[in-house]
Amino acid sequence: xxxxxxxxxxxxxxxxxxxxxxxxxxxxxxxxxxxxxxxxxxxxxxxxxxxxxxxxxxxxxxxxxxxxxxxxxxxxxxxxxxxxxxxxxxxxxxxxxxxxxxxxxxxxxxxxxxxxxxxxxxxxxxxxxxxxxxxxxxxxxxxxxxxxxxxxxxxxxxxxxxxxxxxxxxxxxxxxxxxxxxxxxxxxxxxxxxxxxxxxxxxxxxxxxxxxxxxxxxxxxxxxxxxxxxxxxxxxxxxxxxxxxxxxxxxxxxxxxxxxxxxxxxxxxxxxxxxxxxxxxxxxxxxxxxxxxxxxxxxxxxxxxxxxxxxxxxxxxxxxxxxxxxxxxxxxxxxxxxxxxxxxxxxxxxxxxxxxxxxxxxxxxxxxxxxxxxxxxxxxxxxxxxxxxxxxxxxxxxxxxxxxxxxxxxxxxxxxxxxxxxxxxxxxxxxxxxxxxxxxxxxxxxxxxxxxxxx
Numbered sequence: 001x002x003x004x005x006x007x008x009x010x011x012x013x014x015x016x017x018x019x020x021x022x023x024x025x026x027x028x029x030x031x032x033x034x035x036x037x038x039x040x041x042x043x044x045x046x047x048x049x050x051x052x053x054x055x056x057x058x059x060x061x062x063x064x065x066x067x068x069x070x071x072x073x074x075x076x077x078x079x080x081x082x083x084x085x086x087x088x089x090x091x092x093x094x095x096x097x098x099x100x101x102x103x104x105x106x107x108x109x110x111x112x113x114x115x116x117x118x119x120x121x122x123x124x125x126x127x128x129x130x131x132x133x134x135x136x137x138x139x140x141x142x143x144x145x146x147x148x149x150x151x152x153x154x155x156x157x158x159x160x161x162x163x164x165x166x167x168x169x170x171x172x173x174x175x176x177x178x179x180x181x182x183x184x185x186x187x188x189x190x191x192x193x194x195x196x197x198x199x200x201x202x203x204x205x206x207x208x209x210x211x212x213x214x215x216x217x218x219x220x221x222x223x224x225x226x227x228x229x230x231x232x233x234x235x236x237x238x239x240x241x242x243x244x245x246x247x248x249x250x251x252x253x254x255x256x257x258x259x260x261x262x263x264x265x266x267x268x269x270x271x272x273x274x275x276x277x278x279x280x281x282x283x284x285x286x287x288x289x290x291x292x293x294x295x296x297x298x299x300x301x302x303x304x305x306x307x308x309x310x311x312x313x314x315x316x317x318x319x320x321x322x323x324x325x326x327x328x329x330x331x332x333x334x335x336x337x338x339x340x341x342x343x344x345x346x347x348x349x350x351x352x353x354x355x356x357x358x359x360x361x362x363x364x365x366x367x368x369x370x371x372x373x374x375x376x377x378x379x380x381x382x383x384x385x386x387x388x389x390x391x392x393x394x395x396x397x398x399x400x401x402x403x404x405x406x407x408x409x410x411x412x413x414x415x416x417x418x419x420x421x422x423x424x425x426x427x428x429x430x431x432x433x434x435x436x437x438x439x440x441x442x443x444x445x446x447x448x449x450x451x452x453x454x455x
Contacts, residue, residue: 006122007031007048011041011055011064012083017106021054024111025118038062045071045078051125052079052118054104057091065095072099077128079121116229127198127237147187148331151323151440153316157184164311165191170263172308173286175315178365181286182246184315189242194282197241200234205247209255214271216243217258223272235268238281248308249289249300256301263307283308318360318367321440322420325356328364332371345375347383349412353419354385358392421449 008030010021018034025032033048035041039061045053053071057064064082071078082095085106092103101121108114147158164171165188173181182201189199204212214223218233234243245251251259262268263283267276285308294300318325329347337344347355360366370392378387385393406412428435432450436443 005029005031006051006125007033008052008054008118009033009035009041009044009050011035011038011053011059011067013037013056013059017056017083020108024115038064038067041067042070045075050078052081052121054081054083054118056083056085057088057095058085065091065098068095068098068100077125079125081117081121119229123231130198147183148327149321149324150327151321152442153321153440154324157313157315158187160311160313161187162191164188164313166193167311168193168282169310170283170285170308171311171313173284173313173315175286175288176317176363177288178363179315179317180364181315182244184313185242185244185284185286188284189244189282192242192282194241198238199242199244200238201244201246202234203246205250209252212251212255213258217268217270219271220273223270227272230270233268233270235262235279235281236270236277238279240280242282242284244284244286246286247288248285249287249291249294253299253301256304260301260304260307263304316440318363320438322356323440325360325367326352328367329355329371332368333375336372336375340375342375343381345378345381345383349409349416351383351385351388353416354388355392356420417449425450 006029008021008025010018010032011034012018013036018036022032022034033044033050035044037059038055041053041055042062044050055064055067068080068082071080076099079101080099081102081104082092082100083104083106084092092105095103101124102117104114104117147154149155149158161184171185171188173184175181185201186199189195202212202215207215210224214227214231214233216233216235218231218236219227221227221230262279265276266280267278269276291300291305291309295302295305318328326347329352333345333347355370362369370389373389374383374387378384380387406415424435424439428438432443432446435441436446439446441449
């Protein structure tokens with residue numbers, strides 16, 4: 001689609017130069033605009049967002065150096081390549097100091113080299129845009145507001161993550177699939193001294209080793225079939241940021257050796273390359289596997305485990321923090337309805353009671369998917385038991401009692417708490433300390449509720 005086609009502005013007072021770039025930049029791949037001098041360039045830049053500006057240093061009216069200064073006052077992300085027709089390295093150096101990203105010297109080198117430099121510049125622009133998108137997600141709540149919780153267990157997890165954010169050490173996040181391990185990782189990055197640098201998340205289980213290695217380490221031109229250019233990997237592109245490796249337990253022994261070397265030496269070699277490149281990033285890892293069992297089976301290196309397991313955070317499954325379910329249901333319903341411009345739908349007590357009995361094997365991810373389905377397909381503002389998919393209705397052990405729950409909210413709440421405490425104490429073998437661990441509630445709170453409900 002056209003909105004994804006890179007937009008380039010070529011600025012040069014020589015018609016030959018404008019015609020040169022028009023000829024090497026095909027319309028199917030780029031949307032190219034032209035300006036004959038600095039004044040026209042500033043006018044076009046003011047009215048349209050460009051991914052890349054290619055601009056001569058020496059021009060009449062307003063020269064390229066002045067245009068560069070004015071643009072960089074307000075715009076630090078647009079890539080700018082300067083052109084020098086005089087071989088004046090002092091001007092080139094000054095342009096780079098003022099914020100130019102690269103330069104071309106006249107007469108131009110090979111067309112392939114020019115096109116490669118343009119492509120690399122646009123790749124950097126894409127990485128910057130992606131980083132901005134992720135930072136915006138953090139600002140809008142991806143790493144903060146979505147940390148919705150009511151139980152003590154999650155409050156402890158968030159406290160651990162906040163402390164870990166201030167320590168520049170590896171973190172291992174454990175938990176079942178769908179519990180929000182990546183959300184915890186983004187939370188840590190957003191509150192760390194590295195927050196201004198990129199955050200890259202990679203699902204190791206979703207990529208084969210032949211794709212995982214070049215994604216992280218990068219590759220040289222010609223390293224494998226189809227590698228027509230040198231590309232930086234995430235380790236190199238992070239530049240002081242954070243790398244999140246999800247499902248690290250699914251990596252191969254050979255990859256684990258390479259990762260261990262990176263962590264020990266703080267340097268990499270691109271695939272197909274021989275040059276060592278220094279890297280700077282913080283590693284956050286996550287897995288739903290038992291790494292100690294994998295170590296015993298020979299599937300995971302013990303020395304790598306010690307490297308990544310400096311700070312450990314264990315995220316409990318949703319079934320162990322049922323007090324969070326009503327808040328999460330309301331939170332996700334608000335998000336979905338707001339995003340789709342529909343009136344917010346609500347969950348009455350009988351539906352909450354039913355859903356809190358669900359095992360939630362897919363954890364928070366499963367709950368969010370259910371909310372999205374209900375927001376779209378439920379015809380009423382108040383979600384009913386009949387709106388729930390049959391597998392969730394079947395999970396409710398006492399559907400008739402849920403239907404007969406009082407319509408008065410305080411009465412329904414009291415009845416629900418009574419049933420909840422009864423089931424909780426049964427699961428805990430009538431042991432209040434064990435019930436406190438299972439529920440995430442303080443022992444004193446449980447004691448008061450138990451006494452109040454048995455009066």
